[in-house]
Amino acid sequence: MEKQRQIITNRVAFLEKRIPVYASVLGLAGILILWEIITSLNIIPPLFLPAPSAILIAGWGMIVSGELHENLFASLYRIVIGYSIGATFGIIIGLIVGFSKWADAIVTPIIYSIYPIPKIALLPLFILWLGIGELSKVTIISLGVFFPVVINTFSGVKNVDQMLIKAAVTFGSNHINVIRKVILPGALPMIFAGLKLAAGTSLLLLVSAEMIAAQKGIGSMVLHYGNLMITTKLMVGVLVLSLLGLIFNRGLQWLEHKLIPWS
Incomplete structure (x- = not known):
């Protein structure tokens, strides 16, 4: 009996054991080293896959020239707004639809009919409606973010x-207090799930919009250097987008932990 109890205790301790942070760093470092070796041996031509060291050199040159800052700030402005x-x-709208049966009956069919587009x-x-300036790009990003957030929000309220x-x-709580103290805290996990999903969607739409109708921005920069076949600078743009996605995800995780530590 004592032996079985010890086995169960060990299994629980193993499941609850936290993976150290350096494990993720080692995994990433291993990929970069392998990547550098493959390119240095010319297994894959540098035109198709430049070495990490070459990408870093190109990125530093773009930072010094100010090119990277200019494009990054243009993209950040669009995606943040x-x-x-x-x-x-x-x-x-998700809270209203989840709380009101009338709003649910009217708005939900509209949302689900437009969402698949x-x-x-x-x-x-x-x-055509808003011009080729910033408003059209900000609007398309807002629309892409809106749907996963509203769907997850009213799903969270319903649950x-x-x-x-x-x-x-x-x-004796009124409607405002019920929403603020009961419904909103209960729906927060689903809301954050929608916010995380929308973060990835916003990056996709940002890059697509900048490739189609922008002179500045990371997406425009990637397309420009792709057309010129300068893959080192193209990969700088790709890595910047990857870092933006990572930062957004970690930021939302931190905020979720602060707002709903019980989740």
């Missing part, structure tokens, strides 16, 4: 325990 607008409206296909129409809502109403 577009993401903020889409996420804000998505959360507000590839958002980038609407960019030419937005350019809140109805007994908790009835208990709050029974004890």
Whole structure:
């Protein structure tokens, strides 16, 4: 009996054991070293896959010249504004639809009928309506962010325990307090799931919009150097996009941990 208890304890300790941070760093370093070896042995021509060292040299040159800053700031401006607008409206409308049966009956069919449309296909129409400037690109990003956030938000509201809502109403809470103290905390895990999904979608739409209708931005830069077959600078843009995605994801994870530590 004691032996079985010890085995169970060891298994639980193994499952709860945290993986050290350096494990992820070692994995990434291993990939970079292997990549450098493959390119240095010319197994893959540098035109198709430049070495990490060559990409770093090209990236440093773009930083010194100011080219990378200019394109990065243009992209950050678009994605921050577009993401903020889409996420804000998505959360507000998702809460209303989840809380109100009338709003659910009216709005939900509209959302599900528009959601399957590839958002980038609407960019030419937005350019026609809003012009080729920043407004059309910010709008397409906002629209792409809106749908995963609104769908996850009202799904989260629907999944809140109805007994908790009835208990709050029974004890005299008004609609605002019910939403603020019961529904919103209960829906937060689903809301953050939508925000994380929307972060990836926003990057995809940003790059697509910049490739189609922008003179500045990471997407425009990647397309430009792809046309010129300068793959080192092209890969700088790809790595910057990868870092942006990582930063957004980690930032949302940190915010989720702060707001809903019980999740």
